[in-house]
Amino acid sequence: MSSSPGTVAVAVVQDAGISLWELYELSIACTVFGIPHPDLADPWYELRLCGAGGDSGGAGFSLRADHGLDGLVGADTVIVPSVPDAVVEEGQEPPGELVEALREAAASGARMVSLCTGAFALAAAGLLDGRRATAHWQHTRELAARHPKVIVDDSVLYTDDGSVLTSAGATAALDLCLHLVRRDLGAHVAGQLARRLVVPAHRTGGQAQFIEQPVPAGDDDSLGPVLQWATRHLDEPLTVQDLARQARMSPRTFYRRLQEATGTTPLQWLLDQRIARAQSLLESTGLPVDRISEQSGLGSAANLRRHFTRSVGVSPTDYRRAFRPSGPPSRDR
Structure with a gap:
């Protein structure tokens, strides 16, 4: 394939440290888009890690982004793997610098993608208003409560609204990344990449099969x-x-x-x-x-x-x- 699938800019926003769970989703994006496969498509994607400056780390490692968050602007695809835990668990707003960069990237024509709680950042930037979106099923109720203009669907592995895509948490991030490869480079390339990753090219069903259904707790x-x-x-x-x-x-x-x-x-x-x-x-x-x-x-x-x-x-x-x-x-x- 002669034409490039473009630049993928991944936002690294965990200033206080990245948990192993969050690193998993970040590594999925880096693995899919950052490792060239010239026998499948040449050129491959150009990966760009964008952070707020300094090191992000946790669990005995550190991570330094080569670009600031302004590097999101001008990319063909922008991915937000997750947001700090305090955004979801304590009701804090996503970093203002990140939200502004996301708005600018979207305005410049980038395809906007969130993995798991990254949806909170896209929602804070107003990019999910009136759109169908998802996140990990444990967080979708909070997402819907804080952003009522978003059409939250907790039953799916990912959503594709054309220029804006969202995924559920953990391994569903891989489902969405393979979907992006399928859109950009075709089903054959996505299927061969999935084989190399030893995963299905497309999983049946959605997130609903993983949601626990306990006896609801009420005030009565x-x-x-x-x-x-x-x-x-x-x-x-x-x-x-x-x-x-x-x-x-x-x-x-x-x-x-x-x-x-x-x-x-x-x-x-x-x-x-x-x-x-x-x-x-x-x-x-x-x-x-x-x-x-x-x-x-x-x-x-x-x-x-x-x-x-x-x-x-x-x-x-x-x-x-x-x-x-x-x-x-x-x-x-």
Whole structure:
């Protein structure tokens, strides 16, 4: 390939030190875009590390960026791997210098990309307003609360809105980086690069399959005992009337109280708990899918497949294969 896929500028913004978790996402971007593969595409990307000056370090290492944050401006693609923990955990704003550089880079025509909590920086710069975006599922609720103009989707591995792309956390960063290579250099190059990295060129499903679904915590303590009771009887054909009777409330009162406490309806809450039970059984047992459907209260295997795939994004068989690869095959098909 004769034309260059362009310059990729990666922002390094952890002035107080980079954790090993954050380094993982940074290293993904550097590995994909910073190591040439002339047999696949020549020239390859030009990688540019951009920081606020000085060293960033942690866990016994240090990292020095060759460019300041002004180096983001003029790049073809700008990637923000993550932001300081205090931005997410303590509600601080991303560094003002970074936000301004991101705005300038976007205005100059750069393709803007975030990995995990880097979405908070793009959102602070106003670059996600009115756009669909994601981050690690543990942080999407905070992202949506602080930036209501952003259409936050916690069910996907990454989003592609043309000039702005975002990914979930950790390994989902690799999914998005390979997607960028696929866009720039074609499916064959992306597929061959994925083989060298020993990963799938494209993973099925989305982030929903990794989200934990615990019993929702609410302010109404009176519902705690009945919700715990329900989780112990998911294999039974529970109804709203059964739950209301157990809570010693009228069905109408129980419906209203549960919706106020959990933000969902009793039937949807039950379905969520049944799906969570099925996930646990698929991960930890070799039970066939028809038995799992019975024990989770979803009836038939066909009913489990339908609800599970709609909720989690992959079939029970694919889920088991991902989370229990050494387990015996299930009778899902």
